[in-house]
Amino acid sequence: MSMDMTVPCDNGLINIRVGAIILKDGKFLMVGNNIRPEYLYSVGGRIKFGETAEEAVIREVYEETGVRMEVDRLGFINENYFYGDAEYNLGKLIYEISFFFYMKVPEDFEPECNSFTEDEHEEFLKWIAPDDPVKFYPEFFRTELLHPVNVVKHFLTDER
Template identity: 45%
Template sequence: MQLGETAEEACLRELYEETGLQLEIERLAFIHENFFTGQESDFLNKVNCHELSFYFLMKPLTENLSVKSESFGTDGSKEFLKWIPIAEYKNYKAFPTFFADELKNLSVNSQIKRIVTTE
């Protein structure tokens, strides 16, 4: 996020910068707190991390959903983005893992769900 930017603004900006897609946010669906042990990049020390993520339901502004990915991982490797059916989510190494179950039960009228994990 950039200073002064809301979570919604950051989400839309990052989505466009990394995929070329323009979508509209419908609503906040999940708040995810994740506690995990990470690794400092300059030192091989383990650090305790607390990640807070907001997941939004979105809809496209156009029918063309082809992704133009220019995204790279922290190690410099090219990232590949792919649309996958919700029913097949569990077959991929995808995070957060709780989406495999939670997205199948999501409806337009669902309340915002807060999930805490240690992944």
């Protein structure tokens, strides 16, 4: 189980990833990195071949926060078309399927980030409110996390 679920397809890539929804005191936890600190993204990452989506989100949360959490429920599925901006995928069309899970957050949750991006840039954690003007992915968190519901919602984002 060491290969990320990134598969070449025509001139682009297909990614299968997970994201964690970690809520506390009206805010949610996001990740940034020292290369693009103005842009935040959900705790999570690519599923590794042989993992289930739930196994992957538990692993990713542990890697990025140092805390092993349980999954509460699946909240969102997002299909996303965008162009890569990292060295290895620059300008390539990427089709990404993401599963976003609500996590069971312990009362004493104190995350500590010791993770790095795939191209070895240091990451950091940041609590944000839905109305925070900072840019983050996925954008639908801004409205959907104000009033969580107990159904799975599907979103399509297309930046082509």
